[in-house]
Amino acid sequence: MTLSLDPSTFLLVLTGAGVSAESGIPTFRDANGLWEGNRVEDVASPEGFERDPLTVWRFYSERRANMTGVEPNAGHRALVEIERVLGDRFLLMTQNIDGLHTAAGSERVVEMHGNLMTSRCTVCDRPPFEDRTVYRPNVAPMCGPCKQRGVDALLRPHIVWFGEQLPSAAMHRLETFVNRAGAKLRFLAVGTSGLVYPAAGIVDVVRRIGGRSWLVNADRPANVSAFDEVVIGSAGKILPTLFATT
Numbered sequence: 001m002t003l004s005l006d007p008s009t010f011l012l013v014l015t016g017a018g019v020s021a022e023s024g025i026p027t028f029r030d031a032n033g034l035w036e037g038n039r040v041e042d043v044a045s046p047e048g049f050e051r052d053p054l055t056v057w058r059f060y061s062e063r064r065a066n067m068t069g070v071e072p073n074a075g076h077r078a079l080v081e082i083e084r085v086l087g088d089r090f091l092l093m094t095q096n097i098d099g100l101h102t103a104a105g106s107e108r109v110v111e112m113h114g115n116l117m118t119s120r121c122t123v124c125d126r127p128p129f130e131d132r133t134v135y136r137p138n139v140a141p142m143c144g145p146c147k148q149r150g151v152d153a154l155l156r157p158h159i160v161w162f163g164e165q166l167p168s169a170a171m172h173r174l175e176t177f178v179n180r181a182g183a184k185l186r187f188l189a190v191g192t193s194g195l196v197y198p199a200a201g202i203v204d205v206v207r208r209i210g211g212r213s214w215l216v217n218a219d220r221p222a223n224v225s226a227f228d229e230v231v232i233g234s235a236g237k238i239l240p241t242l243f244a245t246t
């Protein structure tokens with residue numbers, strides 16, 4: 001199937017862990033996924049961090065270490081090409097924290113769930129900062145500026161955990177784009193199980209405003225029936241040939 005993008009098209013893309021699978025990064029809910037060996041409550045919730053920050057930092061430090069040598073794949077690169085054609089009529093919302101869309105060259109990308117290589121202080125209002133450190137298993141990193149003021153403050157990954165609000169700037173960017181597009185909106189979801197909201201609900205918004213929605217996924221996810229067109233297969237193979245740009 002080839003989807004034509006005429007010059008008036010507004011294309012909103014949502015990606016999930018499946019788009020990075022062909023770069024060698026495990027997804028969450030597939031066999032051998034990240035949620036097989038870890039409990040969400042323990043490593044991806046504020047309660048889990050409160051209870052045991054060392055376990056949480058071990059989980060994210062391991063994911064930082066596993067990013068060594070990982071490269072974007074053909075799926076990421078295909079989305080960069082489409083963005084070049086559509087310009088400001090393109091917006092990429094990603095649930096992924098691996099930074100591979102930016103590494104591939106995507107510019108109009110919103111990291112809805114944060115970024116793995118970014119940390120922030122749990123106490124002071126220092127802005128989130130780049131932090132690629134793989135912390136030793138028994139070290140929970142502390143905020144330097146706070147320490148200088150005699151305050152012991154833990155750092156945390158700048159990642160949206162379950163039960164936390166998505167960054168308001170991310171949601172505002174999405175809303176602005178959808179309002180601009182109206183019924184001309186075309187929505188493509190790639191590599192996501194459609195289980196985590198608000199990302200999984202974007203397709204319903206698209207339908208309500210009369211847009212058309214496509215899904216590219218390795219299997220039929222929870223919200224598959226909400227999509228107008230479904231292509232089952234791998235993102236790295238399908239995305240490079242999916243769009244015919246007129």
Ligand code: OAD
Nearest residue numbers: 016017018021027028029095191192193217218219234235
């Ligand atoms: P999941 O692991 O839930 O789903 C990944 C989806 O990608 C599955 O439906 C797979 O069938 C599909 N898939 C796997 N390999 C693929 C490939 N090569 N090409 C296309 N599709 C492929 O990951 P997400 O839907 O991204 O949040 O999970 C959403 C959120 O839940 C994540 O952001 C994360 C997780 O808990 C937090 O950690 C806060």
